[in-house]
Amino acid sequence: MHPNPVYHTASRAENMAFAAERAFGVLTVAVDGAPLLSHVPFVLLEDVVDLHLVRSNPIARALGQPLQAVIAVSGPDSYVSPDWYGIDDQVPTWNYVAVHLSGTLELRPQEELRDVLDRLSARFEDRLRPKLPWTADKMDAQALERMMRMIVPCRLRIEAVDGTWKLSQNKPDAVRERAAGQMRGFGIGAEVADLAGLMLGAKKAP
Numbered sequence: 001m002h003p004n005p006v007y008h009t010a011s012r013a014e015n016m017a018f019a020a021e022r023a024f025g026v027l028t029v030a031v032d033g034a035p036l037l038s039h040v041p042f043v044l045l046e047d048v049v050d051l052h053l054v055r056s057n058p059i060a061r062a063l064g065q066p067l068q069a070v071i072a073v074s075g076p077d078s079y080v081s082p083d084w085y086g087i088d089d090q091v092p093t094w095n096y097v098a099v100h101l102s103g104t105l106e107l108r109p110q111e112e113l114r115d116v117l118d119r120l121s122a123r124f125e126d127r128l129r130p131k132l133p134w135t136a137d138k139m140d141a142q143a144l145e146r147m148m149r150m151i152v153p154c155r156l157r158i159e160a161v162d163g164t165w166k167l168s169q170n171k172p173d174a175v176r177e178r179a180a181g182q183m184r185g186f187g188i189g190a191e192v193a194d195l196a197g198l199m200l201g202a203k204k205a206p
Contacts, residue, residue, distance in 0.1 A: 007164050007166045007169065009165070010163045014163070016099075025072050026074075042120070048158065052154060053152055060107070060154070063105065063107045070100050071100070074096070076097060085175045094189070097167075097195070097198065099162070101158050103159040106154065117136060167199045169202050176199055176200075177200060183196045
């Protein structure tokens with residue numbers, strides 16, 4: 001997370017809504033001083049994140065007891081050329097949106113797994129309409145049972161939320177808008193058009 005407070009003005013609700021919409025992030029824990037990471041889709045509801053891990057995942061193996069964990073959720077990002085500002089004495093940087101959900105990660109009872117999987121698939125299948133949603137009921141029951149034995153349900157109980165929305169808020173409005181226009185056409189990163197739109201809507205830091 002960038003330390004400058006001007007990039008941390010989003011409310012908890014805004015950060016949570018962003019994470020819920022993305023619904024995919026990097027889960028990190030530390031075990032015996034070593035970091036473990038896993039890329040996971042998830043469902044966020046209020047102060048709880050439900051997800052699943054392959055049973056052989058090192059994080060799942062370490063969950064004999066609850067662990068402190070963070071899910072880092074990344075959004076649009078792009079390189080920003082100093083030339084795009086149209087003012088002198090600028091340096092290259094990178095604009096981005098990221099939210100960190102910190103809390104306690106725990107295993108859940110195996111009988112909760114089907115509900116976690118159903119809610120997760122429904123979350124994404126709904127975005128594919130008018131396609132009829134896929135459901136686990138389409139699978140052979142024995143095949144589904146075999147697959148479910150390979151994964152475990154987990155829950156992160158959120159204790160802290162931090163979001164960085166680095167959108168050139170430290171620049172005058174006209175300068176930031178000029179950079180956003182250049183980014184829309186020439187940005188290097190992920191979802192640069194979305195990032196440019198966020199920059200245009202950002203307020204200059206006081």
